[in-house]
Amino acid sequence: MSTKPLLFKNARLVDPDTGREDKGGLLVRDGVIQDLGPQLTQAVDADIIDCGGQVLAPGLIDMRAFIGEPGGPYRETLKSAGEAAAAGGVTTVVSMPDTSPVLDDPAVIDFIVRRARDTSIVNILPAAALTKGLKGEEMAEIGRLKEAGAIAFTDGVRSVTNAQVMRRTLTYARDFDALIVHHVEDPDLVGQGVMNEGEFASRLGLSGIPREAETIMLERDMRLVRLTGGRYHAAMISCADSAEIVRSAKAKGLPVTCGVSINHLSLNENDIGDYRTFLKLSPPLRHEDDRQAMIEALNDGTVDVIVSDHNPQDVENKRLPFAEAADGAVGLETLLSAAMRLVHSDRVSLPKLLRALSMKPAEILGLPAGRLKIGAPADLVLFDPDAPYVLDKRQLKSLSKNTPFDEARLEGQVTITMVAGRIVFDRRSM
CATH class of the missing domain: 2.30.40.10 (Urease, subunit C, domain 1)
Incomplete structure (x- = not known):
């Protein structure tokens, strides 16, 4: 009207x-x-x-947010996620398929599209499952899911460990010009690890996760992209070695992009302090040297987008010993404010920051937003x-309050x- x-x-x-x-x-x-x-x-x-x-500026576009609906509305609904996003300046959200039921059926994708249109005040675009049931064993019906409204394909917090399955999905997706978004973390190398492997983990008495859990999976994927020519986006990288792998792949002309969580640009493993479970994330917070490497990768264009990695968890899943607590933190409302730390510390210019928060996600997803121009x-x-303000988690519009920036x-x-x-x-x- x-x-x-x-x-x-x-x-x-x-x-x-x-x-x-x-x-x-x-x-x-x-x-x-x-x-x-x-x-x-x-x-x-x-x-x-x-x-x-x-x-x-153009509204922010968040390429990675976990929303409980359907199946877990106590964590987050499409309505509450939209309100949280709007309060944080986010106008488009890509929702992950880790729901119940999993977003691996065209009818469920259609439901999310309609439900989001009816209840959310911002644009919520569903990403469909890459494999059926997120099990990493059988490729999902990419063509039908894209037709139903899926904006991209991912297994959310799970990695596809079977190289043959990943090769097939990349090949099939290429024919539909579909985007594959992959969580690069080898679960076998993660094992029982709960934070970054190193001296600080040893001091806390916690099992570590080596950087190789990320880099080995990422290196494998780069070779599969070279083999298939499929469009590939590493959902989040977190260490210096990963940045070098992506930088090398781009130099070879591979159709590769990557993201980084605002948490890994703003925080490091030391922020976990006395076992703060709101900072238990996947991938884990890394060493300060890795955080600095992520900032440099953002500046030189190796890192394309910044995501909130919004992952609401209820109190019962977070008020546990660190090793037993669920991974994840909310981030839609704090994405812009936390990112502005990079501008105020003169590490990243404001246009470059907004490029990673709006224009590049729009470009990767094929959306007309992300620019200030006539007709957009x-x-x-x-x-x-x-x-300036001090964050009070009780004032967050998200149903869950597990923010790593409480009282920051x-x-x-x-x-x-x-x-x-x-x-x-x-x-x-x-």
């Missing part, structure tokens, strides 16, 4: 596609960007929002990059989130 145009004026426009930063305005009409630039200071017959110099969807976030001092608060020209979050009215 046609609605009255809306002008954002006096904004700091940041376009991650071109890297340009301009002071000016942006006009939204009928759900798309109609005009923008320094010259745009007024518009006839339009509602006006004075941004007061705050940053106006009006999926936007207005935020104050310098606004953060900078950068979302003021307005807009999806398809409709304001879905407005801090000014809170």
Whole structure:
């Protein structure tokens, strides 16, 4: 339906596609960007929002979020995930197939598409299972699942250890131009490990997970991509050796991209401290040298996207001894604020950061969003990059509160989130 145009004026426009930063305005009409630039200071017959110099940028696109619905609505529903995403400036979320039932049937994919459209205030796009039942044994029906609305194919937190199965899925997906997203972690090498292998794990008396659990699986996948030519995205890498593997594959022209969790850019193994289970993640938090390597990989383009790895867990699964606690942390609402730490410490420029949070995910997924340009969807976030606050987990909109940033001092608060020209979050009215 046609609605009255809306002008954002006096904004700091940041376009991650071109890297340009301009002071000016942006006009939204009928759900798309109609005009923008320094010259745009007024518009006839339009509602006006004075941004007061705050940053106006494309809405964030999160390529990795676990949502409990269907099967685990006590953890997170599509509705609550949408509210959490909107509060964090995220306008599009890719949901993982680790649900009950698993998203390996076209009818279930269709249900998620319809349910998300009816209940979520942001775009939620389902990723379908790569193998049936997430068992890693038999390839899912990629063609039918894509037709039903699957945006990508992944086994979520599980790795496909059978190289022949992975080869077949890459080959089949290539013919449908489908994207394979893989969790690179060899479960046999992980074994009983619960955190990064090294001196700190020994001090805590916890079993370690070697970096090789990630790098061996990643190296195997690069060779299979070379063999098949299928489009491949490593869901998350976490160590320096993995960055070198991806860097080498890209230099050879392979159709490879990769992501990194905001947790692995902001935190290291020392943050686990006295067995803080909210920081028990998969892959585990690494050594500080690996964190620095991830930042450098983001700067040089080896790392394409930053994800929240939003994985809500209830209290019963987290209030346990560290070794027994479930992996995962919520992250949709803190994704932007935590990422702004890299900007405030002068490690990453704001346009480059937003590129990894919006434009590159859109490019990889084939979405028209992620850019400030005429005709693009009006999926936007207005935020104050310098606004300080202390995170109170009780105020999170997610149903689960397992955030690694509880009581952390953060900078950068979302003021307005807009999806398809409709304001879905407005801090000014809170």
